[in-house]
Amino acid sequence: MSGVPQSNPQAAAQKTFYLETFGCQMNVHDSEKVVGTLLQEGYRQVETVEAADLVLYNTCSIRDKAEQKVFNRLSDYKKYTAQGKTFGVLGCVAQQEGEKIFERAPYVSLVCGSASYRKLPEMLRQLENAQLESAQSRNTTTEAAAPPFAVFEGWESMLPTSRDSSVGTAGKSAVKPSSRKPIADSLIRITGLDDRETDACFETEFTARTNPHRGYITIIEGCDKFCAYCVVPYTRGKERSRTSQSVLAEARQMADLGYTEIQLLGQNVNSYKDSEGKPGLRKSFAELLAAVGEVPGIRRVRFMTSHPRDFGRDIVEAIDAVPTLCDHVHLPVQSGSTRMLDAMQRLYTREQYLERIAWMKAAKREISITTDVIVGFPGETESDFVETLDLLEEVGYDAVFAFKYSPRPNTPSLKLEDAIPDEEKAHRLDLLMAKQREIQIARYKKYIGTRCEVMVEGKNEARSQYMGRTSHNKTLNFTAPPTATPKPGTYAPVVVTSSFPNSLLGELVV
Numbered sequence: 275m276s277g278v279p280q281s282n283p284q285a286a287a288q289k290t291f292y293l294e295t296f297g298c299q300m301n302v303h304d305s306e307k308v309v310g311t312l313l314q315e316g317y318r319q320v321e322t323v324e325a326a327d328l329v330l331y332n333t334c335s336i337r338d339k340a341e342q343k344v345f346n347r348l349s350d351y352k353k354y355t356a357q358g359k360t361f362g363v364l365g366c367v368a369q370q371e372g373e374k375i376f377e378r379a380p381y382v383s384l385v386c387g388s389a390s391y392r393k394l395p396e397m398l399r400q401l402e403n404a405q406l407e408s409a410q411s412r413n414t415t416t417e418a419a420a421p422p423f424a425v426f427e428g429w430e431s432m433l434p435t436s437r438d439s440s441v442g443t444a445g446k447s448a449v450k451p452s453s454r455k456p457i458a459d460s461l462i463r464i465t466g467l468d469d470r471e472t473d474a475c476f477e478t479e480f481t482a483r484t485n486p487h488r489g490y491i492t493i494i495e496g497c498d499k500f501c502a503y504c505v506v507p508y509t510r511g512k513e514r515s516r517t518s519q520s521v522l523a524e525a526r527q528m529a530d531l532g533y534t535e536i537q538l539l540g541q542n543v544n545s546y547k548d549s550e551g552k553p554g555l556r557k558s559f560a561e562l563l564a565a566v567g568e569v570p571g572i573r574r575v576r577f578m579t580s581h582p583r584d585f586g587r588d589i590v591e592a593i594d595a596v597p598t599l600c601d602h603v604h605l606p607v608q609s610g611s612t613r614m615l616d617a618m619q620r621l622y623t624r625e626q627y628l629e630r631i632a633w634m635k636a637a638k639r640e641i642s643i644t645t646d647v648i649v650g651f652p653g654e655t656e657s658d659f660v661e662t663l664d665l666l667e668e669v670g671y672d673a674v675f676a677f678k679y680s681p682r683p684n685t686p687s688l689k690l691e692d693a694i695p696d697e698e699k700a701h702r703l704d705l706l707m708a709k710q711r712e713i714q715i716a717r718y719k720k721y722i723g724t725r726c727e728v729m730v731e732g733k734n735e736a737r738s739q740y741m742g743r744t745s746h747n748k749t750l751n752f753t754a755p756p757t758a759t760p761k762p763g764t765y766a767p768v769v770v771t772s773s774f775p776n777s778l779l780g781e782l783v784v
């Protein structure tokens with residue numbers, strides 16, 4: 275079931291939670307599923323830390339800045355522990371730092387990586403039981419000798435694996451499954467950290483989607499690519515796909531609830547592997563994409579993220595064949611230099627990447643192409659960087675998400691020499707963004723005078739403008755006569771009248 279499930283009314287008055295999410299769409303959607311799970315367990319969601327009994331952070335560790343934000347937040351909120359609040363850290367920082375979080379923030383009670391989310395209901399119940407036990411042992415003087423317990427849960431495999439051996443402390447422990455050990459400081463500690471080798475996905479019928487018109491569906495979790503700079507394979511675990519049957523069932527349920535736009539999510543959607551049915555009849559990613567696009571009621575389907583190595587021509591053919599598939603592909607390149615791509619372990623060359631761009635440019639509809647770039651990867655020379663600038667020009671991207679290389683724990687690139695000083699990284703980032711701005715100004719200008727269909731996202735009252743999004747994933751703000759009041763979630767024809775580097779402006783066609 276999609277939509278916000280009802281919480282258990284009896285318990286709702288007692289247990290409240292606050293959840294803050296950091297990071298990418300995957301995290302945003304994980305949080306929607308975590309919220310649904312908590313509501314189902316009888317919790318009630320509140321808007322502030324002050325009003326909550328349980329405070330959760332769903333964290334991101336893709337770059338150092340994101341990780342620091344979480345620890346800053348935790349130290350800000352330390353004062354609330356005196357009010358008996360319980361703190362939990364979920365997601366990538368939880369998985370990466372593991373039990374070290376308890377050393378840094380001793381008032382945290384729950385640490386859970388995303389691969390263990392399907393065990394959340396069990397962990398929440400253990401948390402409550404341990405809290406009850408702890409309160410009872412404090413109140414029962416005759417049982418004063420019995421210390422409060424820490425409860426450890428979620429250890430599926432006791433043996434360190436090859437993956438574990440490369441991830442530092444988070445994946446290893448000598449603690450037996452469900453073992454409980456007395457601790458001196460009366461703190462309750464529950465962990466879900468040892469599921470990165472699982473084949474199971476976090477599937478729940480209780481997803482509390484925040485937008486009633488467009489929603490995410492995760493089709494693949496984890497990642498097996500091990501790019502040299504990236505924490506994701508260590509934090510989200512091994513790659514595992516949902517069955518096409520389960521994805522399509524969720525898409526149909528969403529359509530029944532009135533959703534018209536679906537975004538399929540995964541770190542690398544192109545390596546989707548269906549396990550449903552006989553081998554010859556299993557759906558490829560392109561076939562799944564087309565099947566979601568054909569669900570009655572669905573008007574737009576997006577997908578994110580594609581890895582160039584696994585990006586096949588069949589995806590472009592699906593976009594050509596199925597009108598509901600949006601004409602936008604996010605294809606992260608990371609660098610325009612084959613030498614750097616090799617150092618990054620990206621498994622493709624500049625030429626192979628450009629071949630995929632050529633497939634898209636030959637499509638029947640114009641496909642908008644966006645990308646991610648990392649500047650200042652160890653050993654990146656001026657000439658490597660110039661190759662990236664040239665590639666931006668050659669492809670003509672509609673948007674670029676550019677990042678300074680951030681050394682991350684446990685990743686192979688930590689050992690590489692020739693680190694680039696931060697000022698140089700910042701300089702290259704500025705040059706790259708300036709170049710991309712020029713490219714975007716020219717690309718957006720081309721839309722002036724064209725007619726686009728937008729999904730209405732809301733209204734900016736101060737500007738008397740409606741906000742819309744095109745199938746190309748561009749923001750198209752527009753004005754409308756007072757007699758027309760386009761509602762959020764509806765689709766409207768708009769003619770583009772002017773352009774900016776990151777958005778378009780237009781008028782509703784009446």
Ligand code: SAM
Nearest residue numbers: 503504541579606646647648677678679680682
């Ligand atoms: N799976 C996607 C792919 O293969 O492109 C991207 C996942 S990652 C969450 C999003 C982006 O963060 C990457 O494309 C990359 O540009 C950036 N990124 C990842 N690790 C980084 C690091 N250590 N430093 C800087 N940027 C990084």
Ligand code: SF4
Nearest residue numbers: 497499500501504506
């Ligand atoms: Fe990270 Fe590479 Fe996997 Fe993307 S494909 S999540 S960049 S390891």
